[in-house]
Amino acid sequence: MKKYIDQGKNDTRSGYGAAMTELGRTNPNVVALCADLVASLKIQPFIDENPDRFFQTGIAEANMMGIAAGLTIGGKIPFASTFANFATGRVYDQIRQSIAYSDKNVKICASHAGITLGEDGATHQILEDIGLMKMLPGMTVINPCDYNQTKAATLAIAEYEGPVYLRFGRPKVANFTPENQKFEIGKALMLNEGTDVTIVATGHLVWEALIAAEKLEEQGVSAEVINIHTIKPLDEEAVLKSVKKTGCIVTCEEHNYLGGLGESIARVLANQHPTPQEFIATQDTFGESGTPEQLMEKYGLNNKAIVEAVLKVMKRK
Amino acid sequence: MAKLEELQDLVVQTRRDILRMVHNVNSGHPGGSLGCTEFLVALYNEVMELKDEFDMDGKDEDLFFLSNGHISPVFYSVLARKGYFPIEELGTFRLIDSRLQGHPTTHEGLPGVRVASGSLGQGMSVAIGAAQAKKLNGDKHLVFSLHGDGELQEGQNWEAIMYAAGKKVDNLISTVDRNGQQIDGPTKEVLPMGNLKAKFEAFGWDVVEVEQGNDLKSVIKGLQEAKSRTGKGKPVCIMLDTMMGNGVDFMMHTHAWHGKAPNDEQLENALSQNPVTLGDY
Numbered sequence: 001m002k003k004y005i006d007q008g009k010n011d012t013r014s015g016y017g018a019a020m021t022e023l024g025r026t027n028p029n030v031v032a033l034c035a036d037l038v039a040s041l042k043i044q045p046f047i048d049e050n051p052d053r054f055f056q057t058g059i060a061e062a063n064m065m066g067i068a069a070g071l072t073i074g075g076k077i078p079f080a081s082t083f084a085n086f087a088t089g090r091v092y093d094q095i096r097q098s099i100a101y102s103d104k105n106v107k108i109c110a111s112h113a114g115i116t117l118g119e120d121g122a123t124h125q126i127l128e129d130i131g132l133m134k135m136l137p138g139m140t141v142i143n144p145c146d147y148n149q150t151k152a153a154t155l156a157i158a159e160y161e162g163p164v165y166l167r168f169g170r171p172k173v174a175n176f177t178p179e180n181q182k183f184e185i186g187k188a189l190m191l192n193e194g195t196d197v198t199i200v201a202t203g204h205l206v207w208e209a210l211i212a213a214e215k216l217e218e219q220g221v222s223a224e225v226i227n228i229h230t231i232k233p234l235d236e237e238a239v240l241k242s243v244k245k246t247g248c249i250v251t252c253e254e255h256n257y258l259g260g261l262g263e264s265i266a267r268v269l270a271n272q273h274p275t276p277q278e279f280i281a282t283q284d285t286f287g288e289s290g291t292p293e294q295l296m297e298k299y300g301l302n303n304k305a306i307v308e309a310v311l312k313v314m315k316r317k
Numbered sequence: 318m319a320k321l322e323e324l325q326d327l328v329v330q331t332r333r334d335i336l337r338m339v340h341n342v343n344s345g346h347p348g349g350s351l352g353c354t355e356f357l358v359a360l361y362n363e364v365m366e367l368k369d370e371f372d373m374d375g376k377d378e379d380l381f382f383l384s385n386g387h388i389s390p391v392f393y394s395v396l397a398r399k400g401y402f403p404i405e406e407l408g409t410f411r412l413i414d415s416r417l418q419g420h421p422t423t424h425e426g427l428p429g430v431r432v433a434s435g436s437l438g439q440g441m442s443v444a445i446g447a448a449q450a451k452k453l454n455g456d457k458h459l460v461f462s463l464h465g466d467g468e469l470q471e472g473q474n475w476e477a478i479m480y481a482a483g484k485k486v487d488n489l490i491s492t493v494d495r496n497g498q499q500i501d502g503p504t505k506e507v508l509p510m511g512n513l514k515a516k517f518e519a520f521g522w523d524v525v526e527v528e529q530g531n532d533l534k535s536v537i538k539g540l541q542e543a544k545s546r547t548g549k550g551k552p553v554c555i556m557l558d559t560m561m562g563n564g565v566d567f568m569m570h571t572h573a574w575h576g577k578a579p580n581d582e583q584l585e586n587a588l589s590q591n592p593v594t595l596g597d598y
Binding site for chain 1: 375423433449453480
């Protein structure tokens, strides 16, 4: 199978910060907002270079989302950033009315998504944000897998007109996609071609899926691995084409199985090509404190769990 | 400057529009709409500097954001009679496939509307963002917003009020429609909010009080006074005392007409108190 090399662990949020620094230099319409989490979002260089284009709202996320909506009136491209929990659930109605329903070109950039936030525990580990955001009409939902891809996605959404939810995380994870890659919103990426099973993954789970595929190869199972960085709009063709070949699928995400990528794919399959599917996702539960690795193990979100799910789903073909 | 009599004619005609719009669909919010008629007529026809054509960015003109979106009847009437869209379209208010949704929206492309509102408490934040975009663009024009007094019970307002003062958003004039009423009754019974003027001032705003919020001359004077206080490091608030249901005797001194339409007989009575001036839509 195709070999992917970790170019050195890094956090996806730093990819966001690096892209913001670049956008600060290249796109004068880009402005940044933050609700008292500048260091966590890695946007200090943007602020240093563009102090007039940064809006610190303090710990007031509802106001931040409204201000972001207002800044678009006059041609600005606001990147409103905070932790995923505070960027979605806390301000759902502000996003719904002032941004999504109002067709505002706001980029909601959410760090510390999912359970890998770790030690802070369930109050900060949102596992429902993809569902919340994908249900909003007109909202694009993107969950890149590593530093390089998060950087590329951040640059890409500045060029796209419309509201976007960009989800990334806290921990340092493998950085294995190409530097300076072209990011195409809504286009799934084929990482490894296979014939026995389709594994689609998003966010941090993409690397785990690749490790799982390697382990499966050792057991004689040929796994196709697809990186779905854009959950909405979903690349339905890529998924359908793959399952027509493999006949079964495992979906992998750091999110509740209710409302996540897996459900979006299940809808497509149920409509067009019913296929056995297993879900690597949290099982309608809150998270808890622990290291990211411990939590991924406990909640069944690592390569070991993916291998087990593959063996299970293949028996259902 | 338009003659005061002309503006007063527009006020009366706007009242007729409001009453006929809500009557036609037996729904909508006449009370607050009638209370803010003088304010919006004055704002759009005497105070704001506006371009002839609507565009979403609104550069090089003053902007207005309606936060208490339920008073859409008065907003739509004022916009239509200012020329943003044909006045005949007022007859489609709240009907299927209309651009005049129950609460204002950008979604249907209605000229004059720059953000959806209806879910309360969000408009001041949006107005602040637009005001800051104006500053970034070197645009000296102002941003106006309107809020219900009951609406200030929504916490987001106080985030916005704190921010606007803290960040010296001094190209913003936010008006509070202090009619003392909300759906469940008088604000002082539903949730007493204390001294709103003192609260805004304590947060760092410059506050202009207009005690005769249904008197065109007083409203214009208050708005001009507020304009003169912009650009001095503080956001400006107008505390506008209005009478819900103003201009229709049986709709005044009560919160009963917050979200209720008149029946045929009541409409006839209300319209007889406001004879045609500029012509019905």
